Amino acid sequence: MGKFKLIISIGIIGLLVIGGVWMYSAHKENKVAKMIEKQLEARMNQEFHVTNIDEISNGGGEYYYITTEMKGIKEPFKMQIFKQAADNLPRYAIIQELWTRQYDKEVKEMVKKHPFKLKSVEGNVGVDNEKNIDIHDIPTIEEVRKGYGKEVVYDEITLDTDYRYPIDLKSQEKEDQKIFDLLEDIKGRDMDNNLSLTVQYKDYTQRYEVLINDVQKDKYHRPEDMKKARLKTQEEVIESNEEAQS
Numbered sequence: 001m002g003k004f005k006l007i008i009s010i011g012i013i014g015l016l017v018i019g020g021v022w023m024y025s026a027h028k029e030n031k032v033a034k035m036i037e038k039q040l041e042a043r044m045n046q047e048f049h050v051t052n053i054d055e056i057s058n059g060g061g062e063y064y065y066i067t068t069e070m071k072g073i074k075e076p077f078k079m080q081i082f083k084q085a086a087d088n089l090p091r092y093a094i095i096q097e098l099w100t101r102q103y104d105k106e107v108k109e110m111v112k113k114h115p116f117k118l119k120s121v122e123g124n125v126g127v128d129n130e131k132n133i134d135i136h137d138i139p140t141i142e143e144v145r146k147g148y149g150k151e152v153v154y155d156e157i158t159l160d161t162d163y164r165y166p167i168d169l170k171s172q173e174k175e176d177q178k179i180f181d182l183l184e185d186i187k188g189r190d191m192d193n194n195l196s197l198t199v200q201y202k203d204y205t206q207r208y209e210v211l212i213n214d215v216q217k218d219k220y221h222r223p224e225d226m227k228k229a230r231l232k233t234q235e236e237v238i239e240s241n242e243e244a245q246s
C-alpha cells in the first residue's frame with residue numbers, strides 16, 4: 001500500500017512540474033507575442049495578432065519562428081528572428097513581405113503580356129534599409145517607388161521557360177527580341193535602377209542575366225544587345241540541347 005501511495009505521489013509531482021513548465025512557456029510566449037504586436041502596431045496603423053511562436057536552436061544561434069496575422073490580409077506572415085532581437089524588430093518587418101507579395105503579383109501580370117511559355121515566374125523586391133521610409137499608413141511598393149524614387153528599390157525578376165533554348169540563330173534572335181521587349185516594359189515601370197533579370201531556359205540550355213545598377217550601367221538599348229546577357233556560347237548551347245535530348 002505504501003509503495004502505491006509513493007507512486008501516486010510521484011505521479012502528482014510529475015504532473016505539477018509538467019504543468020508548471022507549460023504555464024511558464026505559455027506565459028513567456030504570450031509576453032513575446034505582445035512585444036511583437038506592440039512594435040508592429042507602433043510602426044503601422046493596423047492591428048496585428050501573433051498566432052504562433054516556435055523556438056529554434058541550431059549552430060547559428062537561438063531563434064523565434066513567428067506567425068503573425070495582419071488585419072485585412074488573409075494570408076499570415078512568417079518571420080524568423082534572433083531571440084535577443086525580439087524587442088528590436090527589423091525596420092521593415094512584415095511590410096517587406098507584404099511588398100514582395102504585391103511585387104510578385106505585379107511582375108506576373110506584366111510578364112503575361114509577353115510571348116513566353118513559362119514554367120514559373122518569380123518577383124522579389126527589397127528597399128534600401130538606409131532610407132527611413134514612412135510605413136505608418138502601409139504604403140504599397142508602388143507608392144514607395146513613386147514617393148521615394150526608384151533608387152531606393154531593388155528589383156529581382158526570374159523567369160523559367162517551359163522550352164529549351166533554340167539552336168538556330170534566327171530563333172535565338174527572336175528570344176533576344178522577347179527579352180528586350182520585356183526589359184523595355186520593366187524600364188517603363190521604373191524597375192530598372194537596381195535590377196536583376198534572369199531568364200533560365202529549360203534543361204539549362206541557356207541563361208540570360210541582366211544586371212543594371214550603380215556599378216553595371218545599362219548596356220541594353222537594342223534587341224541585339226541582349227547577346228551580352230547570354231551566359232552560354234553557341235557551342236555550349238548545342239551541347240546542352242544534345243544532352244537534354246539524349
